Amino acid sequence: MKNIMRVITDSLRMARKDLLDFARDRMQLVFFIIMPIFMMIMTGFIFPTENSLKDIPLGIANQDTGQMSVTMTQVLTDMKTSNGDHIFTVKTYSDADSIKDAIKSQEIHGGVYIASDFSQMIQQNQQATVSIIPDQSNPQISQILTQLLQQVISGTSTGVAQTKVGEIIKLSAAANPELGQINPATIIQPIQSTIDDLIPGNPNYFQFVAPGIMALIVMMSVMTGLAVSVSREREAGTMDGLLIAPVSRLSIILGKALSQTARGMVQGMVVLLLAILIFGVHVYGNWLIMIVLLFLGVFAFMGIGILVSAVASAQESAMTMMMTFQFPMMFLSGVFFPIQQMPQFMQYISKIIPLTYEATALRKVIVLGAGFTAVWTEILILLIFGVVMLAIAVPTFRRVITR
């Protein structure tokens, strides 16, 4: 019992010293805050969302003279994002070929061509055609653009259909009055879809990414921080000073782990605050569960950090080793891309990465407001992973450190 108390007080002393040392390193402190900000800004703004797409140059070549095509052009010109920005900057061209030339010279990112017989075809009850000309050099924009244009066209098309079906209903009502009661919309679109959200509003990509980034930064901070801190002390020689003191090896490594935990938790909180204040992320779940999850994340990665710090004797090799571990984890854990989009074998790999569970659980709690019952498997997995890694890492560290 006395021994346990001594290990604890010794490790607290070590942790206090580490944190003091860290707090005095201004440069490191600045980057400690800046790194998550950069990461958030990168991931928050770099991926296109509906709101980030505005003023896309669009070419329209309208050879038709009817009212229908003018309205459609007007709808496209007036389309706005939820922020009130115009989605398209419309330029007028004479025909399809000049639109294609404009795309080739990258003046516009897509075009719409309405042939001269457009109104005439509709009036003669034939199928009219509007051609969409996408910019294939930019698949992401052209996909979104095509989607939007199709929406507008099918909207217009539905409008025309309603009028025409209305006319047919009127005609058939003369023969059978019961038919007169039919709403044209039920014929054109017999099935309607509605969306029943778990949370209000429309979650953006950032809401998806923020919990993952939180998990990722905590992981990187703990693993790299621990390994670098231990190898730095070994290189500087101060580790020898700790090793010749009558303190157990366990308290040395526990002290390191504690100070890294404190750092990781603070950094996680910084990410969360930034996400809330700057990027408008909303936490729907329980804060306590979220903090417990963050802590578990730290715990799960601790063992790997200790293992690397035992194995790598120089800072550089520690960094290189960490990068090798972290890079695949970053992409395979579903932090940036949904796991379901990956090929099957990669999905298997992602299942053995603890970050996957950490990110999934945090996402459930933050985005969907999940409670304890929804994340207990993840909690259990992280806990087991952490215990197993520590059981391997701590004895290794003790053995290696006194060669």
Add this chain to the structure above:
Amino acid sequence: MNIIEVKNLTRKFKELTAVDNISFYVAEGEVFGFLGPNGAGKSTTIKMLCTLLQPTSGSGRVAGHDIVKEPARVREHIGLVAEKIILYDRLTALENLMFFGSLYHLPKKEIKVRAMKWLKALEMDRWADKLTGTFSTGMKQRVNIARALLTEPEVMFLDEPTLGLDPQTSRSIRDFIQDLHEHGVTVILTTHIMPEADELSDTVAIIDRGKIIAIDTPKNLKLSLNKENATLEDVFLQLTGRDMREETHEEIPSARSGRHMFGGKSRIR
């Protein structure tokens, strides 16, 4: 009484035998000069005696405790000034001493009293609240020595304590070692400065290629040359030859890890 007893101590790093079956005794209260060319095995021996390195075979006792079986007990009795200065740059001199003192489970008040006492003795008390990182090498070394003395150890290991210091600081550190000697502290001193060893040591051991090739008082060693005005340097060069040595280990940590990346018992250091 012998405060250090070493018997057949050996340490191998893969194919290299850094310390080869050495045996010696150090009497309590003496200054024991440990000399040898680079890579002779001085630091390796000291690291084993400080419990920082496991011997491959053989045994050693420091202050009555076995270095392999009771490392924790040995640690209570020793102070170490190693090649590298054991201080945190971003802590002040006093903070450093308070931290290292706390690892020996002394009462906080007592640590502070001792810290100030040793800083004063080493003329560093004016700098107690300044960050160690801003100090010159000489100032750092003085705080470093204060750190090693905090626990008032019976045995002090000084591994090249005057390396890279100006003549003034070297002088003051030598005087200080003399002082310790008068207070009955046993000092194990390694150095490449022969006059320093001559001046301070009661006994000198010369180690080369992992073996102790001479061990006696400086006076007797000089007499053994049968040459008028012989210096310790003459003795040293006579015994170890004039060829320069190549150091093959210890210098680059990453080179070390390259060879023993996954640790194990044979890690070089």
